[in-house]
Amino acid sequence: MQTIGVFTSGGDAAGMNACLRAVVRTALREGLRVIGIHRGYVGLLAGEFVAMDHASVSNIIQFGGTILKTGRCDDFYRPEGRAAGARKLADAGIEGLIAIGGDGTFRGAHALWEEHKVPIIGIPATIDNDVYGTDATIGFDSAVNAALDAIDRIRDTATSHDRLFFVEVMGRQAGFIALMVGAAGGAEMILVPELEADTQQIYDTIMAGVEQGKTSSIIVVAEGDEEGGALELARKVRQLGPIESRATILGHIQRGGNPTAQDRILASELGAAAVRALVEGDADKMVGRVDNRIVRTPLRDTWEKKKPFDQDLYDLARALAL
Numbered sequence: 001m002q003t004i005g006v007f008t009s010g011g012d013a014a015g016m017n018a019c020l021r022a023v024v025r026t027a028l029r030e031g032l033r034v035i036g037i038h039r040g041y042v043g044l045l046a047g048e049f050v051a052m053d054h055a056s057v058s059n060i061i062q063f064g065g066t067i068l069k070t071g072r073c074d075d076f077y078r079p080e081g082r083a084a085g086a087r088k089l090a091d092a093g094i095e096g097l098i099a100i101g102g103d104g105t106f107r108g109a110h111a112l113w114e115e116h117k118v119p120i121i122g123i124p125a126t127i128d129n130d131v132y133g134t135d136a137t138i139g140f141d142s143a144v145n146a147a148l149d150a151i152d153r154i155r156d157t158a159t160s161h162d163r164l165f166f167v168e169v170m171g172r173q174a175g176f177i178a179l180m181v182g183a184a185g186g187a188e189m190i191l192v193p194e195l196e197a198d199t200q201q202i203y204d205t206i207m208a209g210v211e212q213g214k215t216s217s218i219i220v221v222a223e224g225d226e227e228g229g230a231l232e233l234a235r236k237v238r239q240l241g242p243i244e245s246r247a248t249i250l251g252h253i254q255r256g257g258n259p260t261a262q263d264r265i266l267a268s269e270l271g272a273a274a275v276r277a278l279v280e281g282d283a284d285k286m287v288g289r290v291d292n293r294i295v296r297t298p299l300r301d302t303w304e305k306k307k308p309f310d311q312d313l314y315d316l317a318r319a320l321a322l
């Protein structure tokens with residue numbers, strides 16, 4: 001293999017740039033030519049290719065977002081779209097690909113391998129951490145810390161005004177961000193899609209806290225937990241009794257910003273590992289870190305298998321908040 005392509009795709013995540021830097025520099029050291037593909041599968045289909053040299057990834061390790069930009073591409077869901085993509089790659093002499101993104105990106109990558117035998121290695125980068133085959137995805141730790149900073153600030157107001165706050169964090173259909181933020185922020189309750197809790201239960205828990213003398217509370221709500229999110233939940237709880245509350249949606253402030261040290265290091269390790277995998281002739285795998293070891297997982301498993309929810313941490317956070 002002489003030329004590889006690299007792209008970022010799906011939702012942006014802090015650490016994508018650090019990962020790109022690691023991919024480019026490792027590949028160059030291996031004697032490969034590296035082509036950066038802009039805007040994920042969108043740029044792949046449009047032929048938005050740019051040669052990457054050592055300096056092209058200078059001074060980016062500290063920045064959130066992605067210098068290659070990211071994109072969502074409807075054409076890639078269709079076999080004809082992927083066939084057009086494979087032709088673009090062949091025309092540019094790109095013999096292997098590194099895809100930095102989440103499970104959607106990996107589904108596209110797997111299809112490209114199945115249908116056109118383009119060797120492709122995935123690197124998990126999404127704030128949601130909802131990918132099997134790695135303890136953490138790139139961007140997760142940064143998102144957790146950004147949300148935690150916001151919760152700490154909200155706690156000052158909650159305490160000063162004796163108020164109850166519902167704080168909604170991101171995570172799509174997974175509660176990983178909510179669990180970490182809730183546990184680290186000392187939340188009185190953590191509501192995640194993985195575990196059922198009805199409004200009456202939530203109300204009763206709040207009232208039990210009030211009876212114990214709690215004057216303020218923070219309830220962390222994962223975005224996927226409740227149709228309508230934290231606003232709707234706060235409204236429903238208010239209907240059950242005299243509880244004054246505020247709802248805050250943290251939203252996109254969780255995505256951007258400088259990546260944490262953990263994310264930069266994970267990104268560097270996985271970037272280098274992905275290039276090694278391609279050079280060794282591997283394909284259709286994702287590189288991840290599990291129990292501090294770099295492992296390769298078949299792409300299909302990354303979305304078909306479910307990453308377990310950390311029930312022990314949830315129980316601990318709950319016990320400590322009572």
Ligand code: ADP
Nearest residue numbers: 010011072073076077101102103104105107108
């Ligand atoms: P993420 O990679 O963060 O999960 P998306 O789910 O938006 O982000 O996926 C990114 C892109 O990957 C999509 O816009 C689409 O081009 C491609 N993709 C997603 N799912 C599939 C699929 N099932 N088949 C083919 N391509 C897909």
